[in-house]
Amino acid sequence: MGLSLPIFLDNHSTTRVDPLVLEAMLPYFSDTYGNAASKNHSFGQEAESAVKQSRVTLANAIKAKPQEIVFTSGATESVNLAIKGVAEANSSKGKHFITLTTEHKAGLDSFKWLEQEGYETTILPVQPDGLIDLDGLRATIRPDTVLVSVMAANNEIGVLQPLEAIGQICRENEVFFLSDATQAMGKVPLDVGKMQIDLLACSAHKFYGPKGVGALYVRRSLPKVPVTALIDGGGHESGLRSGTLNVPAIVGLGKALELSLRNMAKEEKRLAELRNKLETRLLSEIPESHINGAKDGRLAGNLNIHLPKVESEALMIALREDIAISSGSACTTAAVEPSHVLKALGLADDTVYSSIRFGLGRFNTEEEIDYAADRVVEEYQRLVEFALV
Ligand SMILES: *Cc1c(COP(=O)(O)O)cnc(C)c1O
Numbered sequence: 001m002g003l004s005l006p007i008f009l010d011n012h013s014t015t016r017v018d019p020l021v022l023e024a025m026l027p028y029f030s031d032t033y034g035n036a037a038s039k040n041h042s043f044g045q046e047a048e049s050a051v052k053q054s055r056v057t058l059a060n061a062i063k064a065k066p067q068e069i070v071f072t073s074g075a076t077e078s079v080n081l082a083i084k085g086v087a088e089a090n091s092s093k094g095k096h097f098i099t100l101t102t103e104h105k106a107g108l109d110s111f112k113w114l115e116q117e118g119y120e121t122t123i124l125p126v127q128p129d130g131l132i133d134l135d136g137l138r139a140t141i142r143p144d145t146v147l148v149s150v151m152a153a154n155n156e157i158g159v160l161q162p163l164e165a166i167g168q169i170c171r172e173n174e175v176f177f178l179s180d181a182t183q184a185m186g187k188v189p190l191d192v193g194k195m196q197i198d199l200l201a202c203s204a205h206k207f208y209g210p211k212g213v214g215a216l217y218v219r220r221s222l223p224k225v226p227v228t229a230l231i232d233g234g235g236h237e238s239g240l241r242s243g244t245l246n247v248p249a250i251v252g253l254g255k256a257l258e259l260s261l262r263n264m265a266k267e268e269k270r271l272a273e274l275r276n277k278l279e280t281r282l283l284s285e286i287p288e289s290h291i292n293g294a295k296d297g298r299l300a301g302n303l304n305i306h307l308p309k310v311e312s313e314a315l316m317i318a319l320r321e322d323i324a325i326s327s328g329s330a331c332t333t334a335a336v337e338p339s340h341v342l343k344a345l346g347l348a349d350d351t352v353y354s355s356i357r358f359g360l361g362r363f364n365t366e367e368e369i370d371y372a373a374d375r376v377v378e379e380y381q382r383l384v385e386f387a388l389v
Helices: 019-028 042-062 075-089 105-116 134-140 163-172 247-262 264-285 312-319 340-344 349-353 366-388
Strands: 069-072 096-100 120-124 145-149 176-180 199-203 214-218 302-306 355-359
Touching: 019 247, 042 069, 042 214, 042 247, 069 075, 075 105, 075 145, 075 176, 075 199, 075 214, 096 105, 105 120, 120 134, 134 163, 145 163, 163 176, 247 264, 264 302, 264 366, 312 355, 312 366, 340 349, 349 355
Parallel strands: 096 120, 096 145, 145 176, 176 199
Antiparallel strands: 069 214, 199 214, 302 355
């Protein structure tokens, strides 16, 4: 077989840079190395023009205006800027924030930091399928609520939140709406107008672009969202993010997004078929296994599955040379902590500890999925026999 092992099935943690993206980036390290802020010569002008093109690509992708895009070092920074920056700039309106238990740590830990600064955050529970309870949200908004933060697609269970309904509720109550769309960008349609999103975060390495670059969309009108910068200096990015722009990375972000958008519907259909094949095999060959989170309305490449009686750590170690998978979020480095997302679904600890996340992506083939399914079933059966002795 022509398989190259291990097979990468951890595409929620990061993705491979598409060769076409790398090719587009390369000239900006060598020939076209200008500083995009140096407007007096052709080096700077070419760099600026390349940055502008990426800005337009991203703005068009979410139906925003180019001047509403702030380039950052990634989604973690974008989410920090959105939450802390909105808190600081709007503290005269209020100090109350709302988010969900299943959010990414970038958001949850930013809110934790705000708590120490005298702000208050309500962390709403989710329903057993991972979806937001819209009535619960409505009931939680207060006159001093400034911002609601709900991710577009979850990085562990792939669940897609009803952004349009959330945006509607936020707008009616004159509360800003932030969505961490890091997992959704380039995979599902996003429209900040229709969804009434006021701030939106993304990161290039989740859609086949380079690591270390991302963006934050900040609405400029109707309503304008006041944000205070976290990083001060030369006043780049409309004063919201100083520092010389990482031109090659921004070019890569634009190219990666362009490629993702071009093939989005077709690629999502292909991924859903592969995911369903893997899912059907595991569900039928592993007794009492089940999907964590909503089965409908998930990212096409996501499969988060409970395989009873075997700890996911043991299974991952057994499979290490064949497939790269994860038991949850890679973003909580080092410690083997139970997934806060799965716990938030109300799952018992032993279910959480025996759940596995597969993240399928652009470079996975049907042959790889067939092989992965074989190997998971094989190792599961070997381990479950141990567990039953
Ligand atoms: C990966 C991820 C992040 C963090 O992105 P970085 O670019 O690594 O900072 C934030 N939110 C979600 C939902 C993610 O999947």
